[in-house]
Amino acid sequence: MAEDAQLIRRGPGTTVNFHGTVKGPAAERWYIANEPGGPSIAGLRKTAGRLQALIQAAMTAEMRLRCHGARWSFSEICDPAGGWILQTDQLNWQFRLSASSLDPGFRGIAEELLLAQCGASIAEINAELENNGQALRTSGASNGQTIAGAIGTGVHGSAVDVGAMQSQVAGLHIVTATRSLWLERPSDPVMGADFASKLGAELVRDDLLFEAALVSLGALGIVHAVLLRTTGRYLLRSWLMPLPTADVTRALNTLDFAGAPLPLAHARPYFFQAVMDPARPDTMHCTVRYKQPCPPGHVRDNALKSGYEAGNDLPGVLAKLLDVAPAMRQTVVSLLIKSELRPFADRLGLPGETYSYTAARPGSAGSAMAVPVGYTSRALDLARRVFAANTGAPVIIACRFVRRSPGLLSFTRYDPCCVLDVDGLDNEAVRTVMEGVRAAFDADGLPYAQHWGKLHGLTAARVRSSYGSNLDRWTAARHRLLPDTAQREVFSIPLFDSLGLNA
Numbered sequence: 001m002a003e004d005a006q007l008i009r010r011g012p013g014t015t016v017n018f019h020g021t022v023k024g025p026a027a028e029r030w031y032i033a034n035e036p037g038g039p040s041i042a043g044l045r046k047t048a049g050r051l052q053a054l055i056q057a058a059m060t061a062e063m064r065l066r067c068h069g070a071r072w073s074f075s076e077i078c079d080p081a082g083g084w085i086l087q088t089d090q091l092n093w094q095f096r097l098s099a100s101s102l103d104p105g106f107r108g109i110a111e112e113l114l115l116a117q118c119g120a121s122i123a124e125i126n127a128e129l130e131n132n133g134q135a136l137r138t139s140g141a142s143n144g145q146t147i148a149g150a151i152g153t154g155v156h157g158s159a160v161d162v163g164a165m166q167s168q169v170a171g172l173h174i175v176t177a178t179r180s181l182w183l184e185r186p187s188d189p190v191m192g193a194d195f196a197s198k199l200g201a202e203l204v205r206d207d208l209l210f211e212a213a214l215v216s217l218g219a220l221g222i223v224h225a226v227l228l229r230t231t232g233r234y235l236l237r238s239w240l241m242p243l244p245t246a247d248v249t250r251a252l253n254t255l256d257f258a259g260a261p262l263p264l265a266h267a268r269p270y271f272f273q274a275v276m277d278p279a280r281p282d283t284m285h286c287t288v289r290y291k292q293p294c295p296p297g298h299v300r301d302n303a304l305k306s307g308y309e310a311g312n313d314l315p316g317v318l319a320k321l322l323d324v325a326p327a328m329r330q331t332v333v334s335l336l337i338k339s340e341l342r343p344f345a346d347r348l349g350l351p352g353e354t355y356s357y358t359a360a361r362p363g364s365a366g367s368a369m370a371v372p373v374g375y376t377s378r379a380l381d382l383a384r385r386v387f388a389a390n391t392g393a394p395v396i397i398a399c400r401f402v403r404r405s406p407g408l409l410s411f412t413r414y415d416p417c418c419v420l421d422v423d424g425l426d427n428e429a430v431r432t433v434m435e436g437v438r439a440a441f442d443a444d445g446l447p448y449a450q451h452w453g454k455l456h457g458l459t460a461a462r463v464r465s466s467y468g469s470n471l472d473r474w475t476a477a478r479h480r481l482l483p484d485t486a487q488r489e490v491f492s493i494p495l496f497d498s499l500g501l502n503a
C-alpha cells in the first residue's frame with residue numbers, strides 16, 4: 001500500500017463540502033503532505049510518485065479516487081460517493097522561476113511566472129505574488145479555493161476584459177496511473193525539457209490535451225502543479241452604489257459603459273458587477289472597480305480578512321438569511337442589501353486585499369449560468385418571471401462578466417459572457433427558482449452553460465446542448481490521457497456517469 005509519513009490514511013468517514021450542501025461517504029480518506037525541508041523540484045517529483053502510487057492502489061482496490069481542494073464547490077463534483085478522497089490542500093509549495101529553466105522559445109519574462117502546487121490557495125498565491133510586485137489578473141469573489149480546484153471547475157470573477165482563472169495557466173503537471181506529464185500549448189512553450197526531466201515528467205506540447213486539462217473536473221488525473229502567467233502588481237479603485245436598472249441596461253448587454261452613470265466617466269471599468277433583488281427589479285447594486293498602477297512603496301495588508309467589505313461574495317451574504325422565517329423574505333432581503341451591499345466610494349486595494357476571505361456559512365447555495373452578454377436582459381427577465389411565481393424565495397440575482405475562457409469544458413464559453421448568479425438560502429423555494437430558471441432558459445432556447453462547481457441540475461442533454469462538439473473533443477483527450485476503462489473509472493463519479501462524461 002502507498003501510505004507513508006507524507007501520505008496518510010485516515011480510514012472511512014463522511015465528507016462534507018464547505019457550505020454543507022453535499023455530504024457523502026468515503027471508503028478511505030487520504031491526506032498528503034510535502035516532503036520536509038522546503039520547496040524543491042526534487043520534492044515535487046517525490047510527491048508526484050506518491051500520487052501515482054495512490055492512483056494505482058485505488059485501481060487495485062477497484063475504488064474511485066476524488067481529489068479535494070478546499071471543497072468550496074456547492075455541487076456533487078467533490079462527492080466521492082463511497083470511493084476514496086485525497087485531501088490536497090497541504091500541497092501548497094510555490095516557485096518563482098529562473099530564466100535559465102525556461103524554454104528558449106518562451107516569449108515573456110521569468111518574473112511573470114509562478115509555479116503553484118495544486119493545493120496552494122488563492123490567498124497564498126495572492127500573498128506570494130503581491131509581496132513580490134506581481135498579481136493575478138483575475139480570481140473569484142473570495143480567496144479560499146485551491147488553484148487546482150479553482151481551474152478544475154473554471155472559476156471566474158468579473159474583470160470585464162479578462163477570462164476565467166484558467167486563462168492565466170501556461171503549464172500543468174498531471175499525474176495518472178501510468179504517466180507524469182508536463183503539459184503546455186505548442187504555440188506557447190514555457191518550460192524547458194530539462195525542467196520536465198527534473199520533475200520526472202514527459203514534456204508534452206499538445207493543444208487538445210492542454211485545452212481538455214485546463215478545466216478537468218478532476219476527471220483527467222491528478223493536477224499536481226499549475227504554471228501561472230501573472231501580471232505586474234496593480235491597485236483596484238472600487239465603488240459600490242445602487243443605480244436605476246434603466247441606466248445600466250445598455251452596459252449589461254454590451255459592456256459598453258458610455259453613458260452609464262459610473263464614477264469615472266472616461267475610464268473603462270476593470271471590474272463590473274450588478275446585483276438585483278428580483279422583487280425590486282428597478283435597482284441594480286453595482287460594484288465597479290478601476291485598475292491603476294501600484295506605487296512601488298505600497299505595503300500590502302497581509303492580514304486575513306473576513307466580512308464583506310469591498311469583496312462581493314454573494315453566497316456568504318445570503319447565508320445570513322438562514323435563521324429567518326421565509327415569510328419575512330422581503331424585509332430580510334432588503335435589510336441584508338442595506339447592510340451587505342452598503343454603498344461605498346473610492347476604496348483602494350490590491351486584488352488580494354479586495355477579494356478577501358469568506359467564512360463558511362452552512363445553508364447557503366449558489367448557482368451560476370453563463371449566457372452571451374447580449375442576452376443579459378432576456379436572461380434577467382426570464383429569471384424574474386420565475387421568481388414572480390416563487391416570491392417567498394430568498395434569492396438575489398447577480399450579473400458578472402467574463403471573456404470567453406480557454407478550456408474545452410469552460411462554462412464561460414461566450415465572448416463575452418454574462419454570468420448570472422442565482423444565489424440564496426439552501427431551501428426548497430430557492431432550489432425551485434434555480435431549476436425554474438434553467439427550465440425557462442431551455443424552453444426559450446437561450447444559449448447557456450452552467451458552473452460545474454455550483455448547484456446545477458445538469459443532465460446529459462443540457463451538457464450536450466451547452467458544449468456540443470467540445471464534449472467529444474474532451475472525451476477524446478480523456479481517452480488519450482487515460483487509455484483504458486480502469487484508468488477512466490478511477491477518476492469518475494456518479495455525476496459523470498449520468499452526464500456521459502465517463503464515456
Ligand SMILES: Cc1cc2nc3c(=O)[nH]c(=O)nc-3n(C[C@H](O)[C@H](O)[C@H](O)COP(=O)(O)OP(=O)(O)OC[C@H]3O[C@@H](n4cnc5c(N)ncnc54)[C@H](O)[C@@H]3O)c2cc1C
Nearest residue numbers: 069070071072073140141146149152155156217218223453
Ligand atoms: C464562499 C464561496 C465563494 C465562491 N465564489 C466563487 C466565485 O466568485 N466565482 C466562481 O466561479 N466560483 C465561486 N465559488 C465556487 C468555487 O470557487 C468553485 O466551486 C471552486 O472550484 C472550488 O475550488 P476548491 O479548491 O474548493 O475545489 P474543490 O471544490 O475541492 O474541487 C473542485 C473540483 O476540482 C477537482 N480538484 C481539486 N483538486 C484537484 C487536483 N489536485 N487534481 C485534480 N482535480 C482536482 C475536484 O475533484 C473537483 O472536481 C464560490 C464558492 C464558495 C463556497
